[in-house]
Amino acid sequence: MGRTIFLLISVVLVAYYIYIPLPDDIEEPWKIILGNTLLKLGGDLASFGELLGINHFMDTLQFFLRFQDVPPTSDENVTVMETDFNSVPVRIYIPKRKSTTLRRGLFFIHGGGWCLGSAAYFMYDTLSRQTAHRLDAVVVSTEYGLAPKYHFPKQFEDVYRSLRWFLQEDILEKYGVDPRRVGVSGDSAGGNLAAAVTQQILQDPDVKIKLKVQALIYPALQALDMNVPSQQENSQYPLLTRSLLIRFWSEYFITDRDLEKAMLLNQHVPVEFSHLLQFVNWSSLLPQRYKKGYFYKTPPPGSSELAQKYPGFTDVKACPLLANDSILHHLPMTYIITCQYDVLRDDGLMYVKRLQNTGVHVTHHHIEDGFHGALTLPGLKITYRMQNQYLSWLHKNL
Incomplete structure (x- = not known):
């Protein structure tokens, strides 16, 4: 009997x-499934450790994921080095082959929910490495402070400080970058930061060199409506569930779990900020095929006290979809996956629509x-296809 019970428990756990x-x-x-299983196991261990008071959930995941780190080793195609841009650590990739002209420059921002x-x-x-080699481009891959140690606007400020440093004439000249061919790119939370700093650069009179393109890969762009169709439809799909997305968003702003609970109920936007919901109203911004079977309901009002304590989710630097059309109109050529x-599908779709409405040249894949x-999972056919599309667009437009 004991063996049978043990076997049943084992089967249930494996399933x-x-x-x-x-x-x-x-x-x-x-x-x-294999990749998701490892992620789920790590997440459960992190949750258990947090429940016991041993370690914060994100700190544990950071520890596990650090085993993915590789040193800045040059290879036969690319020279790799590490330095600081205005006190922000960056990793720089420079093609080894000789170039008779100045190169493209791409400023890349990694994802990880602002926590990883x-x-x-x-x-x-x-x-x-692939980007630098295939595009004959100088790639600057920036770091930034992570939650829970740091919260918004630290992540934005680190990336913006690093990008402003890169966009100086003498720095571009030092690395052989053509100031007319500089772009910014990022995936997920990195796509969020890429969109946010691209908007900010437009409004910064001290930055004379502007970006030629922005490339946003499945970006997170708003934290006001946490019940858009894609969050309902894909809430349990890998590798980002709705609950994990909301944990990431809330940790970006504060470690206090009250905000996370309110966001899970989609009840965190107070009446005084309800006017911002027009910028993320999926009923008017999504193509018809993504609205099928869903009915728009204005999120119920949240606590004013919560918004006063953690105002980040109403800040355009955290949620680029909240930008006015007058800002969006001046954005550079844009690529969105x-x-x-x-x-996060609908965040990207809504941004595509808003940019198109203001006359921005947008390529949407x-x-x-998907x-x-x-885009970055090793050994998958879809990864190969997506990277080819992404690099081909950059090769043509940057």
């Missing part, structure tokens, strides 16, 4: 970790069988 509800058209499902990630992670190091099975994180 819990392995099973995820994947759509039928997802390619190479077992590779995704690093330019040193294997997957980001690999992407930066969205994935069908991603909780929607990956029908999911969050697909």
Whole structure:
């Protein structure tokens, strides 16, 4: 009897970790299931440690993920070095082949929910090497302070300080970068920061060199409506569930879990900020196919006290979708990737629409069988396809 019970428990636990509800058209499902299982195991260990008061959830995940770090090692194609840009650590990738002209420059911002990630992670190091080699470009991959040690606006300020440093004429000249061919790019939370600093650069009179392009890969762009169709539809899909997304957003602003609880109920925007909801009203911004079966309801008003204590989620520097059309109108040529099975899908779709409405030249690639994180996962066919699309667009437009 004891062995039977143990076997049943073992089967249930294995099923819990392995099973995820994947759509039928997802390619190479077992590779995704394996990656998701490791993520789920790490998340459960981090939750258990937090419950026991041993360590903060994000600190534990940071510890596990640091095993992905690789040193700044040069190879036959690219010279890799580390330095600081105005006290912000960066990793720089410079092609080794001779160039008779100034090179493109790409400023890259890693993802990780403002809590995780690093330019040193294997997957980001690999992407930066490929970008530098294939585009014959100088790639600057920046670090920034992470939650829970740091909260908004620290992440934004670090990235902005680093980017402003890069955009100085003497720095671009030092690295052989053409000041007319500089772009910014980022994935997920890095896409959020890329969009935010691109908007800010426009309004900074001290920055004379402007960005030629921005590339936003499944970006997180708003934290006002946490019940858009993609969050309802894809709430349990890998590698970013709705609950984990909301944990990331709330940690970006504050460690206090009250904000997270209010966001889970979509009840965190007080009446005095309800006018901002027009900028994220998916009923008017999403194409019809993504609205099917969903009905827009204005989020119920939240606590004014909560918003006063943690005002970040109403700040355009944290939520670039809140920018006025007068700002969006001046943005550079833009490339946006969205994935069908991603909780952040609708953030990207709404930004595409708002940018198009203001006359910005936007290229939008929607990956029908895509999911969050697909651009950088090693060994997947979809990763290869998405990176080819992304690098081809940069090669043509940067």
